[in-house]
Amino acid sequence: MTSHTTIQPKILYYGTPVVLLTTENEDGTTNISPISSSWALGNYVILGLGFGSHGLENLRQRPECVINLPDASMWQQVEALAPLTGRNPVPDYKKELGFRYEADKFQAANLTPVDSAIVRPKRVGECPLQLEAVVRTIRFPEYADMFAILETEVRHVHAAKQIVQSAHHVNPQAWNPLIYNFRHYFGLSDQLGKTYRSET
Numbered sequence: 158m159t160s161h162t163t164i165q166p167k168i169l170y171y172g173t174p175v176v177l178l179t180t181e182n183e184d185g186t187t188n189i190s191p192i193s194s195s196w197a198l199g200n201y202v203i204l205g206l207g208f209g210s211h212g213l214e215n216l217r218q219r220p221e222c223v224i225n226l227p228d229a230s231m232w233q234q235v236e237a238l239a240p241l242t243g244r245n246p247v248p249d250y251k252k253e254l255g256f257r258y259e260a261d262k263f264q265a266a267n268l269t270p271v272d273s274a275i276v277r278p279k280r281v282g283e284c285p286l287q288l289e290a291v292v293r294t295i296r297f298p299e300y301a302d303m304f305a306i307l308e309t310e311v312r313h314v315h316a317a318k319q320i321v322q323s324a325h326h327v328n329p330q331a332w333n334p335l336i337y338n339f340r341h342y343f344g345l346s347d348q349l350g351k352t353y354r355s356e357t
Contacts (some may be wrong), residue, residue, distance in 0.1 A: 166209055172338040175235055177225040178204065179266075179278040180215035187270060188243040189262040190241040191235050193337040195224070195305075202290060204307040207251075208297070211243035213305055220292035221276035222309065225284035227335045229344030234283070234334060236342070237266040274313045285317035285332065326357050 178190040190212030194205030198227055202224055206213040216222060227235055241259040242251055242331050263270045269282035280287040289310040297305050322328035329348070336343040 163274050168340065169222050170335050170337055171180075171342070173336040175337050175342075176204070177227055177235065177238070177284060178206075178212050179223040179225060180212045181213060181219045181221065181278045182211075183218070185277075186260070187263070188215055189266070189268070190227075190243075191238045191280065200294070201312045202288065202309050202311060204309060206307060207348070208303050208305060208319060209244075210302065211247060212242075213295075213307075216307065216357065217294050217295060218297075219305055221278060222290050222292065223273055223276060223278050223280045224252055224288040224290055224309070224311070225281040226286040227281070227284050228263070229333045229335045229342070230284060230334055232342040234266045234268060237263055241265060274315075276312070280315065285320050286334075287315040288314075289313040314337055322357055329357070 167285040173193050173195065176192045176195050178192050179187050180190065182188050185206040188211055190206070190210060192204065192206060194210075196203050200202070204224075240255050240257060241262055242256045243259070243262065244251070245258045245260075247256055247258050259265045262268075263281075273280050276289045276291065280289075288311045290311045292307055293310050294308040295305055296307075313357035316327060320327050333344045
């Protein structure tokens with residue numbers, strides 16, 4: 158049995174895929190928000206966004222987005238986005254954290270905007286998986302004032318040809334998502350096994 162001790166971690170980012178969430182700005186341009194809180198239930202993806210983030214404000218007004226999933230090779234481009242905000246002027250609390258305003262985050266991170274099929278925000282061309290979605294619900298928990306919980310419905314999926322196994326399957330041996338693990342970037346290790354429900 159493993160020996161344990163009690164700790165009080167400052168963060169609980171215990172290892173989740175990075176998302177580059179694209180939303181539409183008021184002027185019709187596209188904002189990119191790097192986030193690390195998401196999970197999927199069927200065709201629905203639940204997102205956690207910091208209260209006051211520009212992406213959240215966009216979604217409250219224009220409830221469409223693209224959930225762009227970068228692979229591990231893109232970690233430096235993701236990190237280039239980390240200190241940027243689409244809010245102008247930059248809120249004081251973000252200034253204290255080192256954020257700066259950037260109108261064109263695609264250019265700042267050397268990324269390519271690509272038209273979406275059914276939603277208005279652009280996709281991130283370099284991301285191997287791109288999920289076009291609409292927001293179904295935005296909830297502001299009464300027990301916490303620092304984040305919102307968004308339920309999105311995925312309507313259209315784009316996948317890079319090199320990770321596609323069939324019309325209904327992504328090849329898990331070809332797909333290597335970027336993982337945010339206690340504020341460090343990782344890819345996946347070699348496959349250890351698969352669930353009994355796997356069809357591939």
